[in-house]
Amino acid sequence: MRKDEGRKTFRKIRDFLFKIVNKESLIFLFFLVTSGAFWGLLAMNEDTDQEILVPIRLTNVPKNVVITTNTEDTLRVNVRDKGFLVMGYVYGNKINPIEIDFSKYMNEKRSSTIGTADLQRMVYQNLFKSTKITGMRPDKLDIVYTYGRSKKVPVRMSGKIDPGESLYLANVKFWPDSVLIYASDELLDSIKEAFTVPIYLQNFTDTVIRDIALKRIYGVKYIPNKVKIGLYSDIMTEQRLEVPITAINMPTGKVLRTFPQRVKVIFVTGASMYRSIRPTSFKVVADYNDITANPSDKCTIRLVAVPHGVRNARPEIDKVDYLIEEQ
Numbered sequence: 001m002r003k004d005e006g007r008k009t010f011r012k013i014r015d016f017l018f019k020i021v022n023k024e025s026l027i028f029l030f031f032l033v034t035s036g037a038f039w040g041l042l043a044m045n046e047d048t049d050q051e052i053l054v055p056i057r058l059t060n061v062p063k064n065v066v067i068t069t070n071t072e073d074t075l076r077v078n079v080r081d082k083g084f085l086v087m088g089y090v091y092g093n094k095i096n097p098i099e100i101d102f103s104k105y106m107n108e109k110r111s112s113t114i115g116t117a118d119l120q121r122m123v124y125q126n127l128f129k130s131t132k133i134t135g136m137r138p139d140k141l142d143i144v145y146t147y148g149r150s151k152k153v154p155v156r157m158s159g160k161i162d163p164g165e166s167l168y169l170a171n172v173k174f175w176p177d178s179v180l181i182y183a184s185d186e187l188l189d190s191i192k193e194a195f196t197v198p199i200y201l202q203n204f205t206d207t208v209i210r211d212i213a214l215k216r217i218y219g220v221k222y223i224p225n226k227v228k229i230g231l232y233s234d235i236m237t238e239q240r241l242e243v244p245i246t247a248i249n250m251p252t253g254k255v256l257r258t259f260p261q262r263v264k265v266i267f268v269t270g271a272s273m274y275r276s277i278r279p280t281s282f283k284v285v286a287d288y289n290d291i292t293a294n295p296s297d298k299c300t301i302r303l304v305a306v307p308h309g310v311r312n313a314r315p316e317i318d319k320v321d322y323l324i325e326e327q
Helices: 002-044 084-092 117-125 185-190 287-294
Strands: 045-061 074-082 098-102 111-114 132-137 141-146 148-154 159-162 167-175 178-182 200-203 208-213 221-223 226-248 252-261 261-271 283-287 297-305 311-315 319-326
Touching: 045 084, 074 084, 074 117, 117 132, 117 252, 132 226, 167 261, 226 252, 252 287, 252 297, 283 287, 287 319, 297 311
Parallel strands: 045 098, 159 200, 226 283
Antiparallel strands: 045 074, 074 132, 111 141, 148 178, 167 226, 178 221, 208 226, 226 261, 252 319, 261 311, 283 297, 297 319
16 A cells, blocks of 8 residues: 555656646747747848849840850849848749840840849849849840851860879760850851860779860850760780881882881880780881981981870880892
8 A cells, every 4th residue: 555655646746847847848938939039020120131043034036146155044133121021032932034135235246245234223123122232143244146157176175184003094085076166257267176174183093984064265155065074094004016117218219128127116005905006007217318318337217106095105226227229
């Protein structure tokens, strides 16, 4: 019996303490929410700075016109107003886009600039009267266009690529490997290649595939404006091949014979590429004009052509015995 009475007493004390703590927690939460709401109302009634996004829409663009500048499609506008009005811009309905009538900016130069004052005037039409613009990015818009003149140019990489130790950059591929460019006649004539933005990569060992943007040129539009680049590394290996010596600039009726007739060429290339390299891919020459200009018992030979992907190529010897015969 005493045990049951003790348990009942314990439960009564526990329940009493729980009620007290629970009431205090509810009172605390009530005042916390009330003070937070009061603080929020005060904050909403004070001036607040906020960045809002305003869409841009270009209208009345003729079908044969191509805009070649990278025209922004959104303005980042800093506004100042009462907090509850600013929150309306941020969390309310989306702000209507400003519409720019392209026909008003057409001219013989095919180039126009919409200044800060004009852009702000357009934005103000979508804001409350009490709202002030304190900043804007961009603060102007350049519109450069052409009437569809274009051409295709190959894509080239810019930057610096250094594979890991004992490796070299064996190949670079692009997808696509050429792009269409729209520009003025002068720019189209001067642009021969489309370069990527600089890419810097060091100490990589595996094939690297990534998307990369093309370097912007003012007044030029790329289609597409991004490409995929593939960087392929390979193990460097030193190799030797015997290459025939070819006589050049020989006068009619004379024949140059060298001893030996072939010479080993030492070079560095990728292990996988070596299988495709042939002796005929190199060219080692003995020049008759050099022989007559510098008479000697031996003639100098020079390596004048090497295949793609070969580095540090050189003949094992640079002088050989020779004999000039009459035919």
